[in-house]
Amino acid sequence: MRDVAVVGVGMTKFGEVWEKSLRDLFVEAALAAIDDAGVDHVDYMTVGCMTSGLFVGQEHLASLMADYLGQKHLGACRVESACASGGLAFRTAFTEIASGMSDIVLAGGVEKMTDISGDGATYALAAAADQEYEVFHGATFPGLYALMAVAHMEKYGTTREMLSAVSVKNHNNGSMNPYAQYPFKVTREQVESSVMVASPLRILDCSPITDGGAAVILTTVDIAKKLGKPFIRVIGSGVATDAIALHSRDDLTTLKATKVAAEKAFKMAGKTIKDVDFAEVHDCFTIAEIVVSESLGLFEPGKAGEAVLKGETGLDGSFPINTSGGLKSKGHPVGATGVAQIIELVKQLRGEAENGRQLKTDPRIGMTQNMGGSGGSTLVHILEVG
Amino acid sequence: MFPSRIWRESKHRYRLEAGKCTKCGKVVFPYRLICPVCGHREFEKVILPETGKLLTYSIIRVAPSQFTDQAPYAIGIAELENGVRLLAQVADCEVDDIKVGMDVRIEFRRVQTDSHHGVLSYGYKFVPKWY
Numbered sequence: 476m477r478d479v480a481v482v483g484v485g486m487t488k489f490g491e492v493w494e495k496s497l498r499d500l501f502v503e504a505a506l507a508a509i510d511d512a513g514v515d516h517v518d519y520m521t522v523g524c525m526t527s528g529l530f531v532g533q534e535h536l537a538s539l540m541a542d543y544l545g546q547k548h549l550g551a552c553r554v555e556s557a558c559a560s561g562g563l564a565f566r567t568a569f570t571e572i573a574s575g576m577s578d579i580v581l582a583g584g585v586e587k588m589t590d591i592s593g594d595g596a597t598y599a600l601a602a603a604a605d606q607e608y609e610v611f612h613g614a615t616f617p618g619l620y621a622l623m624a625v626a627h628m629e630k631y632g633t634t635r636e637m638l639s640a641v642s643v644k645n646h647n648n649g650s651m652n653p654y655a656q657y658p659f660k661v662t663r664e665q666v667e668s669s670v671m672v673a674s675p676l677r678i679l680d681c682s683p684i685t686d687g688g689a690a691v692i693l694t695t696v697d698i699a700k701k702l703g704k705p706f707i708r709v710i711g712s713g714v715a716t717d718a719i720a721l722h723s724r725d726d727l728t729t730l731k732a733t734k735v736a737a738e739k740a741f742k743m744a745g746k747t748i749k750d751v752d753f754a755e756v757h758d759c760f761t762i763a764e765i766v767v768s769e770s771l772g773l774f775e776p777g778k779a780g781e782a783v784l785k786g787e788t789g790l791d792g793s794f795p796i797n798t799s800g801g802l803k804s805k806g807h808p809v810g811a812t813g814v815a816q817i818i819e820l821v822k823q824l825r826g827e828a829e830n831g832r833q834l835k836t837d838p839r840i841g842m843t844q845n846m847g848g849s850g851g852s853t854l855v856h857i858l859e860v861g
Numbered sequence: 862m863f864p865s866r867i868w869r870e871s872k873h874r875y876r877l878e879a880g881k882c883t884k885c886g887k888v889v890f891p892y893r894l895i896c897p898v899c900g901h902r903e904f905e906k907v908i909l910p911e912t913g914k915l916l917t918y919s920i921i922r923v924a925p926s927q928f929t930d931q932a933p934y935a936i937g938i939a940e941l942e943n944g945v946r947l948l949a950q951v952a953d954c955e956v957d958d959i960k961v962g963m964d965v966r967i968e969f970r971r972v973q974t975d976s977h978h979g980v981l982s983y984g985y986k987f988v989p990k991w992y
Contacts, residue, residue: 594926601925607870608891611984612949612972613921613928614936621919622938622948629917629961674920722938722946727917 476573480699480706480861483512483692484818489806490656492686497531497587498543504688504811505544505583512692513702518577520544520551523564523584524810529599531590540583550577557603557847558759560584561689561813562714562854568693569712569856578698583690584815586808596684600809603848605720617673617681617760619721619849624675624762626727630777633765635675637780639666641761642679642803644789649800651832654815656685656806680761685806689814691821699861707821711746711842711857713739719851732853733770733844740842740855748772751857752838753794753823755816757846758801767844768796771855790832798823798832813845813854820858862975867982874984877911877967879945880904890945911967912990913941920956927973939965939987953988964990 485507487500495503501522509517522540527533537551556563561584568582588596601610604619627633643663649655661679669679699706715735718724724731741747748771756771758764765779773794774782782788788796799805799819802812820841822828839860846853870891872878879890884901890909895902918937921928928934935951937959951959952970965987972984 594929597923597925609948610925611982612936612986613924613931613934614948615921615923615925617923618919618921618936622917622936625919625961626917670922671920672923674922676919720948722948727938 477575478696479569479572479693479709480696481691481709481817481821481858482694482699482702482704482706483508483514484821485511486654486689486811486815486818487687488654489685489687489808491589493589495686497527497533497585498539500587500686500688501540501583501585502543504585504690505540505581508581508690508692513704514579514692517546517549517579517581517692519571520546520549520581520583521564521567522551522553523560523813524553524586525555525557525560526599526602527587529602531587556852558757558807558809559813559845559847559852559854560810561815562843562845562856563813565691565814565817565856566712566714566854569709572693572695579692579694581690581692582814583688584811584813585688586810587686588684588808589686603719608720615673616849617676620760620762621673621676622721623727623766623849627762627766628675630728633777633780635667636663637765637784638675638680638761639663640783641758641764642666644783645758645797645801645803648790648798648832649804651830652800652805653829655800655804656683657804658800676760676762682759682802682807685808687806687808687811687815689811689818691814691817696861705825706861707824708859708861709856710859711740711744711855713737713743713855714853715739716852717850719848721849728766729776730766730770730846730850730853732850733767733846733855736853736855737771737844740857744857746840746857751840751842752836753798753834754796754842754844755799755801755819756796756844757812758797758803759807761803764796764801767846771844790834795834798828798834813843816843816845817856817858824858824860862978862980862982864980867980875969877909877985879907879909881907888943888945890947909945909967910942913939913965915939915951915959915961915963915965915987916946917961918951918959927975935959937987947985950986952986966990
């Protein structure tokens with residue numbers, strides 16, 4: 476297997492972007508990544524997107540995006556794993572280079588979610604759950620994560636205050652991210668008086684509906700060295716699946732796919748969680764960040780909520796989580812999210828995170844965790860300064 | 862929703878038919894072609910028990926379009942007496958009275974109405990056992 480590096484990143488501002496289409500968002504991010512890398516061509520492209528068909532009626536994205544990127548005959552594929560589509564696009568690009576099939580690959584992700592009503596978006600996103608045995612009965616995504624939250628509270632005594640602390644922390648980080656959809660701070664009181672969506676989760680526990688694109692350029696470490704710019708090594712990649720129906724899993728308070736994907740990524744990297752300095756994780760809901768950080772082995776089961784309250788995962792904490800603002804504040808264009816997580820890692824590892832959110836600890840190794848649905852698929856990646 | 866899609870699931874939703882692995886005894890609901898525990902491919906038909914305990918629940922206040930007229934409504938996951946877990950709505954009680962660990966019973970109910978095709982969909986819901 477060849478050693479792989481990230482040499483360029485680019486993304487659009489996340490938000491309700493009425494003036495930009497699905498293809499505009501993808502191409503803007505892709506061009507920014509190509510310019511950042513300073514490459515004159517790419518050999519292959521992966522496009523992560525969950526459900527452009529339901530959101531804007533457009534499929535066949537690989538070809539559409541290659542054409543609008545001015546690369547009409549480029550080899551390209553679209554990959555889908557619900558909200559982990561972006562992470563899977565990155566993984567697919569990684570294997571394309573590691574295997575020797577291609578030398579320079581663009582991994583992109585995109586979702587255009589606001590060309591449809593709120594009901595329509597809820598319906599489209601619910602397609603990531605079990606249509607016949609969850610969605611049929613009226614389950615929604617906030618509802619499924621709420622079921623995890625209640626089970627976690629019941630088993631470990633996790634509190635409302637702990638959930639709020641995740642939202643407050645991530646909005647604080649996101650307030651320093653110029654690409655964030657909601658770059659402002661929120662207070663505990665604001666979180667706890669916001670509209671109830673699916674008890675106990677309120678609107679400020681939930682990531683928003685977002686338009687956005689994100690892209691990175693990957694190549695071999697040998698080519699990265701010749702480009703003469705700082706590069707970031709991809710030292711670990713892990714993917715795992717689980718039952719997509721929450722009720723079909725043995726434990727409602729652990730995300731097994733996250734645990735297994737992390738084990739695979741750590742094994743490839745020859746590292747443990749103790750070697751990692753910070754992480755971007757899939758905080759689609761506040762409870763998700765708590766359960767994910769426990770499933771990654773960062774905290775004992777039931778201890779993550781307390782750690783968030785103590786500030787251990789804040790910007791100045793011992794293990795910062797979601798320095799970008801996470802899905803909560805930065806926004807969650809589902810197909811783009813996994814790639815945008817990689818971009819935050821690269822910025823932090825290059826020392827280029829904007830507006831005072833750069834970690835002061837000179838981070839060397841970071842990790843991402845990106846999951847689909849209620850945890851039915853998970854991608855974990857570990858990156859290290861080159 | 863196309864009627865054939867509902868009809869295909871009717872043995873599960875109307876009659877609670879499940880498959881029991883003839884090798885390891887794992888009960889799968891709905892049917893599967895291969896046992897997720899031992900990999901065996903033969904199952905015998907069993908009917909799910911109709912009582913169990915609620916493991917977790919949530920009150921849905923922002924509902925998808927086909928459920929907006931029912932909101933707020935509760936969904937929950939219950940573990941039946943044979944260990945099988947299901948997700949369904951929790952009905953016939955005030956949402957504030959729902960508690961983790963409460964005994965529930967499965968009842969046959971109308972679940973949703975598809976306004977586009979006008980197809981009524983039936984299936985199971987949990988109700989408090991005392992009801």
